[in-house]
Amino acid sequence: MKFTLATLLLAPLALASAVPRERKMTYAGYKAYSISTHHNPAAVKAKIAKFAAIPFNLDNDEHLDVAIPPEEIAAFEQLGFETKVLHEDLGADIAEEGNFAPYESVGAQAIPSLTWFNSYHAYNDHRTFFNDLQASFASQSEIFTIGKSYEGRDIYGIHIWGSGGKGSKPAIYFHGTVHAREWISAMVVEYITYNLLTQYATDTAIKAIRDKYDFYILPFVNPDGFVFSQTTTRLWRKNRQPRSGSTCIGTDINRNWPYKWELTGGASTDKCSETYKGLAAGDTPENKALVAFTQTLKNNKGIKLYIDWHSYGQYILLPYGYNCAARASNNAAQTSLAQGLAARIRQSYGTSFTYGPSCSTLYQTTGSAPDYLTDVGGATYAWTIELRPTSNSGSGFVLPATQILPASIEQWEGMKYLLAAV
The missing domain is CATH 3.40.630.10 (Zn peptidases)
Known part of the structure; x- marks a missing residue:
């Protein structure tokens, strides 16, 4: 099977794209890694395609960034990749990030602080x-x-x-x-x-x-x-527009501008893809x-x-x-x-x-x-x-x-x- 960006993203993103609004994804226990590719990203993608990885950045020639669910971390680490850890516990970092400070309107009476x-x-x-x-x-x-x-x-x-x-x-x-x-x-x-x-x-x-x-x-x-x-899936990227014939939601607005849109290689035709x-x-x-x-x-x-x-x-x-x-x-x-x-x-x-x-x-x-x-x-x-x-x-x-x-x-x-x- 040829592993392209679209096929690698399909399984986890199809799931994320179809998450109903009432279910909030917590990412509890997920560990995020930056994987050195040594300029061979295709080989890395092929090896991690079996995991339910959530992609951060899969377009870079030098390193691929992914989050791995807790039940797959041991198997992933056994692959022996050269990695840097981005998040020990992605869910915990997201929870901390989401502690929003309340904002009280000052109206026109004062400049906001x-x-x-x-x-x-x-x-x-x-x-x-x-x-x-x-x-x-x-x-x-x-x-x-x-x-x-x-x-x-x-x-x-x-x-x-x-x-x-x-x-x-x-x-x-x-x-x-x-x-x-x-x-x-x-x-x-x-x-x-x-x-x-x-x-x-x-x-x-x-x-x-x-x-x-x-x-x-x-x-x-x-x-x-x-x-x-903010409410459901922290790592959501696209808009929220459904497409007929697919349960996957969203289009990448920054691949939708009407200029050179028809060219291949810089975006995806897969409705479940990030791009x-x-x-x-x-x-x-x-x-x-x-x-x-x-x-x-x-x-x-x-x-x-x-x-x-x-x-x-x-x-x-x-x-x-x-x-x-x-x-x-x-x-x-x-x-x-x-x-x-x-x-x-x-x-x-x-x-x-x-x-x-x-x-x-x-x-x-x-x-x-x-x-x-x-x-x-x-x-x-x-x-x-x-x-x-x-x-x-x-x-x-x-x-x-x-x-x-x-x-x-x-x-x-x-x-x-x-x-x-x-």
């Missing part, structure tokens, strides 16, 4: 926090929605402007949490939003950036998946809304910079994902900016980020947001940033709450450099 970034939070609290933050700067910002998710939730964002007035400047356009389990991405996007608003009146560098661009920031472009990851691309390009309600809004920005003042925030791996990924030989026409300028961004990020805590074209640096993707933004949306720069931790150490998607602020601070410092340089 930075203590928000000491904890992860329930989805409804995120919405309240964003509304409170905007209300404190009502003359410089507005909350907007671009459409509805499959389950009817608003896909909301904040528009921030400077002295030129609303909608007068080219767009800086940020997305967070397209993949539901990547909780840190929402927190980082919110931290950047917080500082753009609160430092405008006191920091001349931030004022110059705000006066040069309009900011459009969407912290949750996959709200249904995020809620499901299921959909039945047709742009056929998810979330993507339809995102495409329409992107075109609105393009047709207004244009898009200067787009960033899609993800975790994990510590990468700054430039166009393109669909072809490992393809390069953007301004690739030299993009590479120089990415190098500068990585250097600025490193100054805060010594965190190293790898940078380069997405396909050749990490892996192939088709129907992805940065490729669409580059060649269809007309963005001067369109990147993916994969946040903490690295791919073969740390904690994978379940990043401890103590790392929220460091992860956010280093990105904010990097953004101050990048936004001044573009």
